Amino acid sequence: MNESKDFLRTIVEEDVKSGKYQEVVTRFPPEPNGFPHIGHAKSICINFGIASDYHGHCNLRMDDTNPTKEDTKYVEALKDAVEWLGFDWGDNVYFTSDYFPKLYDYAVTLIKMGKAYVDSINEQEMREYRGTVTEAGKRSKYAQRSIEENLDLFERMKNGEFKDGEHVLRAKIDMSAANMKMRDPLLYRIRHAHHFRAGNEWSIYPMYDFAHCLSDYIEGISHSICTLEFENNRDIYNWVLDTLGLTAPRPYQHEFARLGINYTVMSKRKLLELVEGGQVSGWDDPRMPTIAGYKRRGYTPESILNFCDQIGIAKANSMVDVAQLEFCIRDDLNKKVPRVLCVIDPLKVTIENYEGHEKIDAPYYPHDVPKEGSRKLPFSKKIYIERDDFMEKPPKDYYRLTPEQPVRLKHAYIITCKEVIKDANGNIVEIKAEYHPDSKSGADTSGIKVKSAIQWVSAAEAKEVEIRLYDRLFKDEAPEGIEDINPDSLQVIKNALIEPAVITEKPDERFQFERHGYFYADPIDYTDEKPVFNKIVGLKDSWAKKKKTAQSTPKPQVKKVHVDGEVAPMNEAQQKLFDKYTNEFGLNSEVANTLSRDEHLSSFYEEAHTVLNSPINLANIVTNEVARELKQMQTDELKFSAKQIAELIKMVDDGTISNKIAKQVFEEMAKSGENPAQIVEAKGLVQISDPAKISPIIDEIIAKNPDNVAKFKAGNTKLLGFFVGQVLKTTGGKANPKVVNELVAQKLTS
Numbered sequence: 001m002n003e004s005k006d007f008l009r010t011i012v013e014e015d016v017k018s019g020k021y022q023e024v025v026t027r028f029p030p031e032p033n034g035f036p037h038i039g040h041a042k043s044i045c046i047n048f049g050i051a052s053d054y055h056g057h058c059n060l061r062m063d064d065t066n067p068t069k070e071d072t073k074y075v076e077a078l079k080d081a082v083e084w085l086g087f088d089w090g091d092n093v094y095f096t097s098d099y100f101p102k103l104y105d106y107a108v109t110l111i112k113m114g115k116a117y118v119d120s121i122n123e124q125e126m127r128e129y130r131g132t133v134t135e136a137g138k139r140s141k142y143a144q145r146s147i148e149e150n151l152d153l154f155e156r157m158k159n160g161e162f163k164d165g166e167h168v169l170r171a172k173i174d175m176s177a178a179n180m181k182m183r184d185p186l187l188y189r190i191r192h193a194h195h196f197r198a199g200n201e202w203s204i205y206p207m208y209d210f211a212h213c214l215s216d217y218i219e220g221i222s223h224s225i226c227t228l229e230f231e232n233n234r235d236i237y238n239w240v241l242d243t244l245g246l247t248a249p250r251p252y253q254h255e256f257a258r259l260g261i262n263y264t265v266m267s268k269r270k271l272l273e274l275v276e277g278g279q280v281s282g283w284d285d286p287r288m289p290t291i292a293g294y295k296r297r298g299y300t301p302e303s304i305l306n307f308c309d310q311i312g313i314a315k316a317n318s319m320v321d322v323a324q325l326e327f328c329i330r331d332d333l334n335k336k337v338p339r340v341l342c343v344i345d346p347l348k349v350t351i352e353n354y355e356g357h358e359k360i361d362a363p364y365y366p367h368d369v370p371k372e373g374s375r376k377l378p379f380s381k382k383i384y385i386e387r388d389d390f391m392e393k394p395p396k397d398y399y400r401l402t403p404e405q406p407v408r409l410k411h412a413y414i415i416t417c418k419e420v421i422k423d424a425n426g427n428i429v430e431i432k433a434e435y436h437p438d439s440k441s442g443a444d445t446s447g448i449k450v451k452s453a454i455q456w457v458s459a460a461e462a463k464e465v466e467i468r469l470y471d472r473l474f475k476d477e478a479p480e481g482i483e484d485i486n487p488d489s490l491q492v493i494k495n496a497l498i499e500p501a502v503i504t505e506k507p508d509e510r511f512q513f514e515r516h517g518y519f520y521a522d523p524i525d526y527t528d529e530k531p532v533f534n535k536i537v538g539l540k541d542s543w544a545k546k547k548k549t550a551q552s553t554p555k556p557q558v559k560k561v562h563v564d565g566e567v568a569p570m571n572e573a574q575q576k577l578f579d580k581y582t583n584e585f586g587l588n589s590e591v592a593n594t595l596s597r598d599e600h601l602s603s604f605y606e607e608a609h610t611v612l613n614s615p616i617n618l619a620n621i622v623t624n625e626v627a628r629e630l631k632q633m634q635t636d637e638l639k640f641s642a643k644q645i646a647e648l649i650k651m652v653d654d655g656t657i658s659n660k661i662a663k664q665v666f667e668e669m670a671k672s673g674e675n676p677a678q679i680v681e682a683k684g685l686v687q688i689s690d691p692a693k694i695s696p697i698i699d700e701i702i703a704k705n706p707d708n709v710a711k712f713k714a715g716n717t718k719l720l721g722f723f724v725g726q727v728l729k730t731t732g733g734k735a736n737p738k739v740v741n742e743l744v745a746q747k748l749t750s
């Protein structure tokens with residue numbers, strides 16, 4: 001169990017202690033109208049996780065009240081996902097549709113109590129009568145119908161005597177309730193549609209607000225955990241159960257924040273569009289954020305569980321960086337999978353002074369991984385290396401093979417380039433090389449210095465494989481849909497070459513292809529004749545770099561090529577730092593990982609920390625902004641000092657400037673080396689928090705946008721963000737967002 005309890009577990013624990021419930025019973029209640037995504041994984045982890053922590057159980061319930069969109073294939077996908085994540089729903093899966101007869105009876109009871117009525121106004125009137133956030137609604141004249149008439153009409157609705165939309169059943173609550181959801185909510189609607197389980201038996205279907213609370217009650221659920229968008233539905237939940245006088249113990253609803261991830265769309269509707277539009281190969285396309293997609297791509301259940309654990313449970317919606325999920329899978333596979341040699345873009349090398357053939361014993365795992373196993377790597381005169389591991393005219397920091405610079409063949413010998421063979425167009429087609437017999441890995445007495453070791457395969461024994469290189473499906477950080485698709489999200493390489501043991505011995509299904517990343521034998525298309533591997537994730541976060549170079553003005557990039565490019569295990573000192581950062585400083589493991597592995601970054605960070613005790617904010621700027629600068633230059637070339645960074649963050653911490661402005665100040669400081677306080681002063685960037693200054697700006701924006709004000713008042717509360725955004729824009733990002741939010745909300749609702 002988590003050491004620090006989240007707010008949901010705190011509630012559950014209190015309820016257990018007070019004896020409110022005999023047993024903790026939760027449920028995961030998806031609608032079977034699409035494949036579950038990573039957001040559902042979070043909900044699964046919460047519901048099944050809490051049940052298991054408190055020795056209760058969790059039901060898997062299909063919330064199948066909308067006949068037109070649901071299907072058995074989605075039920076199967078949901079079961080697969082829960083099972084794959086390692087959770088157990090017990091003997092049977094529950095279906096809301098199984099409760100249709102009971103729900104009908106509850107509705108009849110409400111009618112008999114005078115608490116529900118059949119309404120027959122049209123949709124347009126219904127909308128008008130609802131009122132707005134600022135005005136009460138009014139009740140339809142049909143609310144006067146007698147109990148007998150309501151009973152009769154409701155039964156006939158059930159029997160299919162009316163057309164879709166002709167009547168609805170509504171709860172009789174309060175048309176002037178401040179919570180608009182309580183203004184006589186719909187309980188049933190007419191739908192002449194075939195239901196994938198109930199067939200054509202029903203012509204009416206219960207609404208979520210009616211079906212959900214009662215299904216929870218019928219199943220003896222104690223804690224009904226859902227996402228924040230249902231916060232306002234909680235009143236209906238309670239009203240239905242209380243009005244029906246259902247005996248205790250009854251369930252209560254608790255809300256948590258939905259998971260959102262950048263570079264991802266997370267709604268079954270949008271995912272369905274991608275599937276139907278053919279933008280992806282199906283719900284399980286390895287680029288999809290569906291659980292089936294992650295599974296096919298090669299993610300492990302452990303990595304997803306870890307991710308859900310790391311992001312925690314919050315009460316406020318937020319966006320999680322997809323890099324964090326990628327970190328989790330990398331972190332999991334780093335310690336688990338065999339490391340093998342694969343050449344994706346082969347360049348022929350002939351080793352002129354090597355005759356014969358040998359088999360080199362090579363371990364699958366590095367020393368610090370507690371796993372054993374090795375294979376024989378065939379070595380011969382004709383081998384292939386990666387095309388970009390050779391350069392004729394290399395830049396300064398190029399560490400691999402060049403006409404002047406020898407390189408080690410991983411696990412084998414050092415080779416030196418003797419001749420470069422080109423075709424008529426000047427393309428390099430072959431390298432003639434020499435090997436150094438006394439340089440064999442593990443028994444090297446040659447004294448030759450090399451800067452890196454590269455992958456290779458023996459030409460005669462290598463196997464041809466198909467490699468599917470996947471990248472993020474969307475190029476936009478907050479994608480809307482199809483128009484934001486990354487055109488390079490899939491690249492298929494037909495003729496990559498891999499060392500033979502991977503195919504013949506099959507030591508695992510997942511591998512680290514040295515220096516390339518982690519790969520998974522595609523569970524559907526792989527055959528021994530035509531092996532197919534999916535790229536799960538690269539060895540490091542290449543996207544962060546890509547994004548930053550794309551944003552900053554094109555500076556001449558001096559690429560620092562690191563030896564091997566693999567994720568090395570931490571040494572003792574790094575591990576110690578990592579532990580301190582995560583345990584004492586409260587940094588998340590990704591940030592801690594970046595810092596502790598990089599000596600320059602961590603010493604810079606430590607120095608800033610001696611000036612200002614703000615570990616998290618300092619870590620963020622050091623691992624992002626400072627790290628970006630350090631990619632271009634050495635620490636002593638930086639224009640700014642650790643002390644200045646501390647001063648900058650201090651201004652953020654004490655509210656002098658906003659986070660956004662801090663980035664702007666940083667850019668300036670990185671260029672000029674001027675003190676942050678001076679920059680803020682000179683450019684007038686001090687954050688505006690005084691309501692008296694912000695108020696007139698808001699008033700002006702409200703005056704300029706009467707249409708949006710009207711829409712907001714009519715219930716489109718999303719427009720709050722529009723107004724806040726306008727204020728921030730007008731002030732060049734200087735207005736304090738928290739103050740703006742409060743003031744805008746106040747003004748729009750008053």
Ligand code: ATP
Pocket residue numbers: 028029030031032038039040042043225226227257258259260266267268269
């Ligand atoms: P979508 O909008 O993607 O279709 P949904 O909320 O309609 O999702 P349901 O099938 O009704 O999907 O959801 C089943 C459960 O999963 C619900 O309890 C819901 O709150 C939860 N859930 C759905 N999306 C997320 C998410 N992004 N983060 C956390 N929980 C989620």
Ligand code: MG
Pocket residue numbers: 031
């Ligand atoms: Mg939904």
